[in-house]
Amino acid sequence: MDRRQFASATLAATLAPTLVGRQAVAAERSQRFTLNYAPHFGMFARSAGDDPLDQLRYAADQGFRAWEDNPMKDRPVEQQSAIAKEMERLEMKMGVISALKGIWNAVNFSGDNQTARDEIVNTMRGIVDVARRVNATYLTVVPGLVDPKLPRDYQMANCIDLLKRCCDVVEPHGLVMVLEPLNRKTNHPGVLLHSSPQAYLICKAVGRDSCKILFDIYHQQITEGNLIPNIDRCWDEIAYFQCGDNPGRREPGTGEINYRTVFAHLHRRGYAGIMGMEHQNAGKGIEGEAAVIKAYRDVDPEPVA
Numbered sequence: 001m002d003r004r005q006f007a008s009a010t011l012a013a014t015l016a017p018t019l020v021g022r023q024a025v026a027a028e029r030s031q032r033f034t035l036n037y038a039p040h041f042g043m044f045a046r047s048a049g050d051d052p053l054d055q056l057r058y059a060a061d062q063g064f065r066a067w068e069d070n071p072m073k074d075r076p077v078e079q080q081s082a083i084a085k086e087m088e089r090l091e092m093k094m095g096v097i098s099a100l101k102g103i104w105n106a107v108n109f110s111g112d113n114q115t116a117r118d119e120i121v122n123t124m125r126g127i128v129d130v131a132r133r134v135n136a137t138y139l140t141v142v143p144g145l146v147d148p149k150l151p152r153d154y155q156m157a158n159c160i161d162l163l164k165r166c167c168d169v170v171e172p173h174g175l176v177m178v179l180e181p182l183n184r185k186t187n188h189p190g191v192l193l194h195s196s197p198q199a200y201l202i203c204k205a206v207g208r209d210s211c212k213i214l215f216d217i218y219h220q221q222i223t224e225g226n227l228i229p230n231i232d233r234c235w236d237e238i239a240y241f242q243c244g245d246n247p248g249r250r251e252p253g254t255g256e257i258n259y260r261t262v263f264a265h266l267h268r269r270g271y272a273g274i275m276g277m278e279h280q281n282a283g284k285g286i287e288g289e290a291a292v293i294k295a296y297r298d299v300d301p302e303p304v305a
């Protein structure tokens with residue numbers, strides 16, 4: 001090889017990894033999903049292994065750009081920090097963490113008991129540090145159970161009043177409580193908040209940027225159906241979505257909801273927030289996990305030009 005050949009071979013060898021690297025990045029970007037679907041820990045454990053950070057890396061490689069972890073506050077602080085650091089490196093957005101894990105399933109927001117109400121405010125104070133540590137903005141809030149001793153309107157007034165106190169805690173930190181109506185028919189009999197009009201009324205009455213709706217499409221399909229008109233009616237108060245098909249609460253395509261149409265509608269309306277994948281996998285093992293990813297590919301909207 002003469003000097004010129006050697007120089008150009010050396011140049012090619014130097015450039016090759018750069019080009020390969022760029023192509024790889026481009027390929028990875030092109031396979032990113034249009035919507036910000038957010039899986040959770042365990043969903044890809046067979047493919048990625050038990051290490052939570054490996055699960056994040058695996059999801060990023062599959063084109064996911066967000067993640068959610070309702071149980072976050074129960075994790076050791078070091079693990080919370082490691083998760084946040086890895087998500088920053090992978091440019092993934094943190095979705096919801098639960099504000100009231102462990103105490104939501106009781107009469108609290110609806111009732112008159114001052115101790116139970118104060119416990120909610122104190123718990124809300126405690127979640128602020130966790131949220132800031134993991135770069136979370138959205139806090140799942142389920143406002144407890146109905147109080148059978150009180151007429152419904154007093155319960156609603158109590159709920160609104162307590163949410164205002166909670167806003168005072170989280171709002172200065174830029175955090176947003178997202179109120180999640182849950183279905184009473186299949187999963188959560190007895191919850192106070194179950195319908196989207198009720199969530200809308202509460203958010204309007206609270207009237208704060210830190211109190212919005214988490215519209216879980218699975219729960220709302222069971223409670224009221226009529227998904228697209230109800231989403232449109234609540235649009236200005238919705239800050240976060242979750243999904244899951246019905247019956248069974250598994251990935252899109254395993255039930256009755258036309259997710260292709262619903263997601264296309266959200267995308268057309270410019271929804272750029274997170275879509276939490278709050279469901280189980282229909283299939284088992286690595287095949288089941290691959291089926292989840294394919295299910296989201298099948299219903300992901302074409303990017304609007």
Ligand SMILES: O=C(O)C(=O)CO
Nearest residue numbers: 142180182187216278
């Ligand atoms: O069922 C749900 O969606 C819940 O978040 C209950 O915790």
